[in-house]
Amino acid sequence: MKTGRFGSFGGQYIPETLMNEIHALEAAYNRYKEDPDFNGELNALLRDYAGRPSLLYYAEKMTRALGGAKIYLKREDLNHTGSHKINNVLGQALLAKRMGKTRVIAETGAGQHGVATATAAALLDLECEIFMGREDTERQALNVYRMELLGARVNPVVSGTMTLKDAVNETMREWVSRTHDTHYVLGSVMGPHPFPTIVGDFQSVISREAREQILARESKLPAAVLACVGGGSNAIGIFRHFVRDPSVRLIGCEAAGRGIETGRHAATIAKGEIGVFHGMKSYFCQDDQGQIAPVYSISAGLDYPGIGPEHAHLYATGRAEYVPVTDDEAVDAFEFLAHTEGIICAIESAHAVACVRTLAPQLPKDESVILCLSGRGDKDVAAIARYRGVNVHE
């Protein structure tokens, strides 16, 4: 396998202007990933600031309601800033400091990654600029204000479809213009090598903990682990330490929007084709001319036309399965989890909850499944109310 590849996926398909910087990043990461001081500092932040380890919670009422395998929730929603994004951001921000950078930039869809980046920047005294599609700044207005409170500048992106893909384009363009003092804190397991590896490694803390936690509780491995997938960082986080356990099914839940046959979805594995975009070879939703297709999901965080190369490889080799989940199913699951467990989860994570509702009843009661509850749902409450025709003022 070539460096920076997952099978034939991945690579470094970016402008020449960035290559020097990307090599410097790779060298810095390889130097610090085994460095005791670096890891000591990161682990202290993850523990004392982000609140790790996150809980593995046995959702007993949900298990009873579904009548099958025991359901465990990996509570990434309880992390500081309310999602798994902080795991990666703290790692990259520390790396940026070690590289002598004074400024970080990042894309954001739902705003979770932007908020996490702005948070780490505030804590670590880095200047911070966030790029967010204008449509998303309107869908997630509170998160925009949150980032500004944290001292970040939020740039609404008005090019293309004005969503996550365009925010990535614009952050790349900004980075090409200014690398000497700036690190691009990429938010998912995507982009050019070494980003998919770096982000995946920093997120793998999720399954490192979850594997130990489930073995302590159940004395055996789970039958399946599930997570929602946009770019796929919480999914790689929860999959990574189970990949070599062939009995554990790995299930990614992608956004089917209004339905995969409607053309209004972001179901990259179900409907995409292999291509090259945003620095990587992977699967992408595209049209018959190889133009990147506009995608749609109720969830701004899953509204992305591609998927990280590690997922492409897990899919192509049959190690992981990817299941499309519609807006309707996700909203039902969002409400179901709120009623049964008293947990309001992110609409992104609700896509995985929907999968569990189908899967758990098919499995015996002495088996277990782990669902990565990647984020909390405060940011989505108003949108869900609107979806149900309730007029809520934020």
Added chain:
Amino acid sequence: MCMSKIANAFQNGAAFIGFVTGGDPSLAKSEEIILAMVRGGADLIEIGIPFSDPIAEGSVIQAANLRALAAGATVDGIFAMVRCLREKTQTPIVFLTYLNPVHHYGYEAFFARCEETGVDGIILPDLPFEEQEELRGITAVHGVDLISLIAPTSAQRIARIAAQARGFLYLVSSMGVTGVRSEITTDLSAMLALVREAARLPAAVGFGIHSLAQAKEIARIADGVIVGSAIVKLVAQYGDDAAEAVEDYVRRMKAAMTQNE
């Protein structure tokens, strides 16, 4: 190895290399604009195959990509345009596009069509040296030069890039994306000196060049001047009637460049 047709563009002093996005405002008008550039004295034509997400482009060429796609430009439509152009001009033509449309078309089919219609080279801003191996063989088989870019940040990479380069070397004048710049702050002479040490191929400079004074100055030190956004701006401004304005602009730029001699 026979000399590529692209070398012809650099036979008569510094070359003027003009860019337009294929299909902006329409394929028929693109053809007219390209012929106008040739009449104005362009030595090499760069045709952009539009892409939905051109990450190396500034706002001017981004907008041209979207206009062309909205007007229905397709890869096959652009090949058909090149075929028509080839009945009227032998000026070397290169494509500029992103890897995904080429990958989607199929590498073999795409470069076979290039050979058949008379496309002499291709510039892919998202295919750096490290990934070029993917296309090196197939472009060579079809006689299409895979053109390499060199950026202000390339210093230690120049020798490796130059060793594999074909056609000409595309020197990116500045950090950032394409677009008109009032000032180019990179030390181009130093960059060119490194390139000349490493390669015999002609070296042309692009990104940000729009004025007669810039063209004149760069023509003194480089083998070619690449102008994109300034021409695309004229196309945006004059639309269907852009050919005359573009011809006039190219003629003035080329004249400024030859004043050095």
